[in-house]
Amino acid sequence: MSVLTKRAPSFFNPIRTAGWSAVGLILLTPLVAMQFTSEVAWDGQDFLFAAVLLIGAGLLLELLLWKARTPLVRLALAGTVVLAVLVIWAEAAVGIF
Numbered sequence: 075m076s077v078l079t080k081r082a083p084s085f086f087n088p089i090r091t092a093g094w095s096a097v098g099l100i101l102l103t104p105l106v107a108m109q110f111t112s113e114v115a116w117d118g119q120d121f122l123f124a125a126v127l128l129i130g131a132g133l134l135l136e137l138l139l140w141k142a143r144t145p146l147v148r149l150a151l152a153g154t155v156v157l158a159v160l161v162i163w164a165e166a167a168v169g170i171f
């Protein structure tokens with residue numbers, strides 16, 4: 075294979091872009107909702123907590139997906155991270171545990 079036909083790994087692939095865009099949209103959702111209803115009342119600490127949680131999970135997913143080799147392991151690790159984020163978010167929101 076020649077140098078011209080070999081593709082270098084791209085930092086900007088569609089799945090990665092969609093994932094980080096989802097983080098941004100999740101963070102913007104309460105900000106937009108607060109403009110229309112008083113039921114959503116986030117302050118700076120709430121946004122900071124959500125940002126740290128989501129960005130931390132995104133970076134952890136990047137690391138795990140980079141290190142994991144097989145699709146099954148990648149899927150299991152991604153599912154575990156997403157489940158952990160959902161449990162932490164639910165606990166912070168309503169205090170289930």
